[in-house]
Amino acid sequence: MILLINPKTTKSTEINAEYFREPNLGLLYLAAILEDQGIPVDILDLEQFYPLNDSGLEGIIENKIQGYSIFGLTTLTNNFSYTLQIIKIIRRLVPQSKIILGGPHSSFLYEDILNMENLVNYICVGEAEQSFQELLSILLNDTRIQVAQFESLLRNIKGIAFKNYDGKIEFTGTPEPININSLPLPARYKLVHEHYHYRVASIIINRGCPNQCSFCSRQNLFRKPRIRSISSILSEIRDIISLQNYTYINFYDNININKKFFKEFCEMFVKNNINMPWGCELRVDSITQEEARSLKHAGCRLVATGIESASPEVLTQNFKYQNPEDVMRGLNYLKQVEIPVQAYFVLGLPGETEKTFSQTVRYIKQLPFDVNDRINYFIATPYPGSRLWLEQDEFGISIFENDFSKYDCEHVIFQTNDLSKDQLEKFHQTAKKVESHFQQDAIK
Numbered sequence: 201m202i203l204l205i206n207p208k209t210t211k212s213t214e215i216n217a218e219y220f221r222e223p224n225l226g227l228l229y230l231a232a233i234l235e236d237q238g239i240p241v242d243i244l245d246l247e248q249f250y251p252l253n254d255s256g257l258e259g260i261i262e263n264k265i266q267g268y269s270i271f272g273l274t275t276l277t278n279n280f281s282y283t284l285q286i287i288k289i290i291r292r293l294v295p296q297s298k299i300i301l302g303g304p305h306s307s308f309l310y311e312d313i314l315n316m317e318n319l320v321n322y323i324c325v326g327e328a329e330q331s332f333q334e335l336l337s338i339l340l341n342d343t344r345i346q347v348a349q350f351e352s353l354l355r356n357i358k359g360i361a362f363k364n365y366d367g368k369i370e371f372t373g374t375p376e377p378i379n380i381n382s383l384p385l386p387a388r389y390k391l392v393h394e395h396y397h398y399r400v401a402s403i404i405i406n407r408g409c410p411n412q413c414s415f416c417s418r419q420n421l422f423r424k425p426r427i428r429s430i431s432s433i434l435s436e437i438r439d440i441i442s443l444q445n446y447t448y449i450n451f452y453d454n455i456n457i458n459k460k461f462f463k464e465f466c467e468m469f470v471k472n473n474i475n476m477p478w479g480c481e482l483r484v485d486s487i488t489q490e491e492a493r494s495l496k497h498a499g500c501r502l503v504a505t506g507i508e509s510a511s512p513e514v515l516t517q518n519f520k521y522q523n524p525e526d527v528m529r530g531l532n533y534l535k536q537v538e539i540p541v542q543a544y545f546v547l548g549l550p551g552e553t554e555k556t557f558s559q560t561v562r563y564i565k566q567l568p569f570d571v572n573d574r575i576n577y578f579i580a581t582p583y584p585g586s587r588l589w590l591e592q593d594e595f596g597i598s599i600f601e602n603d604f605s606k607y608d609c610e611h612v613i614f615q616t617n618d619l620s621k622d623q624l625e626k627f628h629q630t631a632k633k634v635e636s637h638f639q640q641d642a643i644k
Contacts, residue, residue, distance in 0.1 A: 228386030331359035417585030510563030578609035
């Protein structure tokens with residue numbers, strides 16, 4: 201009766217058959233919650249059909265949606281257009297179905313979406329584990345009640361948006377933060393292994409973030425930072441190992457925002473003799489030599505970290521409070537114990553100039569990296585919900601691109617008071633050359 205759909209997100213150029221990542225964890229959590237309540241639910245993960253072209257994918261969608269009356273979809277900004285295509289197919293083939301949308305993009309732009317051709321019935325705003333199941337309890341239990349009573353029930357659910365009978369959009373208010381330790385383990389067993397078996401599992405370490413980076417929407421999506429318990433994480437690791445499909449685990453996000461947790465996290469692998477290869481994201485500017493050794497001892501195979509810029513001024517202006525010298529020191533600690541690093545840089549943040557860009561390129565050439573390390577140079581992208589999106593005037597930026605499919609950190613979306621679109625595109629070409637040369641170990 202209920203089908204959860206993960207729209208295709210990965211670009212064809214990003215597919216790596218030996219390193220295929222599992223889909224959106226949000227849907228796997230929702231599926232687990234419904235399963236615990238005895239509510240039949242299936243997952244259609246379109247990532248699994250990546251070899252197919254658009255017409256082939258459309259055929260899969262048309263075939264797989266038959267027999268369901270309620271559909272839940274998640275959407276990011278850059279795949280929102282594709283999500284709409286899927287919804288239109290559902291509307292054409294199952295016109296009386298109820299369509300529920302969630303994810304970061306719809307959480308911040310629910311009014312715009314609900315005004316689109318009456319495609320979407322409900323939007324779960326923010327954390328959806330509670331609101332989604334409450335909404336389903338109404339939709340499944342009694343559809344014959346009067347409109348006024350039905351809408352009254354909807355208004356009692358925190359965290360949903362809908363268009364009422366009078367055509368007015370209503371938002372029921374921000375939901376309470378979820379106790380992430382009370383959630384069931386993601387229902388990975390619900391994934392149908394057609395065409396491909398996943399190799400890389402993702403585990404969420406925390407929700408929310410204490411930082412206020414201008415280009416990130418997490419602090420508005422999850423307003424209260426929370427860290428999972430070690431026991432909860434350990435249970436999920438064991439669950440992943442038992443499935444026997446996975447060869448690697450990625451831990452998200454910034455696992456060292458709490459020193460005590462970070463220490464216990466590393467000890468967990470040693471005490472429980474966990475040998476599954478894993479990688480993580482963390483703040484490298486605060487890591488100590490001892491902590492780098494603990495990561496190595498725990499079996500860490502990769503650290504991903506956001507460096508963004510080598511300009512203290514650019515970092516401060518965008519509320520990324522880290523010192524490039526501290527970053528370099530932390531990177532040296534990681535390389536001393538031979539942990540590979542994937543470093544992320546961002547071009548075109550407010551405050552960026554030709555001088556700061558050149559400063560960052562010089563910094564990259566000084567990194568203590570070898571052929572096992574990687575850098576990625578992205579273009580600053582004002583995702584809905586981020587401070588760049590919400591405070592454009594304050595940051596002195598002008599967004600000129602309205603095609604959300606280009607909100608992929610690879611297209612110039614806005615210009616600043618210091619850099620025009622043409623200048624940013626020119627710098628981007630240089631940045632990609634730096635990235636490419638670095639990958640070939642050719643930066644001198």
